[in-house]
Amino acid sequence: MRNFLLIDDHEIVRxxxxxxxxxxxxxxxxxxASDEATAIQRLKERPYDLIIMDVYIPGTDSFGLMEYIRAQYPEFRVLIFSMSAENIYASRFLKAGAKGFVSKNSGLAELKKAIDLVLNNRRYISSDLAEHLASGLNDKNSTSPFEKLSGKEFEITMMLISGKTTTEISRQLGISTSTTGTHKARIFTKLGVKNLLELVEMGNAFNLRKQ
Incomplete structure (x- = not known):
């Protein structure tokens, strides 16, 4: 008998x-599970054949949760099912260990296909995402500026956009405020922004959702 875990804050989606x-x-x-704390508790309770999770869950660092799953439960397969911008988030989550990324705008047949592929230890990406990734190989200007960021920098960027302070970010990630400040400075330099307002505006322009 297969075990599945659904991580999404919307009851109707689950x-x-x-x-x-x-x-x-x-x-x-x-x-x-509708939040990070419940998800972590569920993960500790039993093994899962497949985890289906959203990118945007209020109060949850979904990227950090993905990395936690990969580190603590590398045998668990994760499929991302989200409304969040595929061209921004998919490659990040795939690199972090997810086996596939499905847009909630996709049809039922596409979702079933993704589930079947991931359960059979294969990866799933949509044709649109495949085209985007392929074009990015040939056109350096076609990719998002957020692709310049490391995984940790992207994670901190999302927290900054969500309104978290340096102290809150440091506490959540278990790092010093000076380390967070260093990451923040590097983020601003790589993205070419001067302040938090410009960072938020850039995030909005590329459809990064506040978490």
Missing amino acids: AGIASVLSELFKPSNIYE
């Missing part, structure tokens, strides 16, 4: 995915 999984896999156990 119910919809659960319905799809129940139809495809009989019998199966489906567990849910």
Whole structure:
């Protein structure tokens, strides 16, 4: 019997995915989490054949959660199912260990295809994302400026955009405020912004959602 974990703050989304999984896999156990704390607790309880999670979950560092899953449970397969900008987030989460990225704008058939591929230890990316990644190889100007950032810098960028202070970021990541300040300075330099307002405006321009 397969075990699935759904991490999404919208109950109706979890119910919809659960319905799809129940139809495809009989019998199966489906567990849910609406926030980071609950997700971590669920992860500790049992092994999972597949984890389906959103990028944008209020109060949750989803990128950090993805890295936590990869570090603590490398055998767990993760499929990202999100409304967040595919061209910005997909490559980040795939590099962090996710096996696939599906837009919530995709049809049911596409979601089923992604689930099947990931469960069979294969990767899934949409045709649009594949085209975007391919064009990025040939056109350096076509990629997002956020691609210049390291994983840690991108994580801190998302926290800054969400309104977290240097102290809050340091506490959440378990690093000193001076280290956070150094990361922040590097982020501003790499992105060519002078202050937090410009960073937020750039984030809005590239459809980075506040978390």
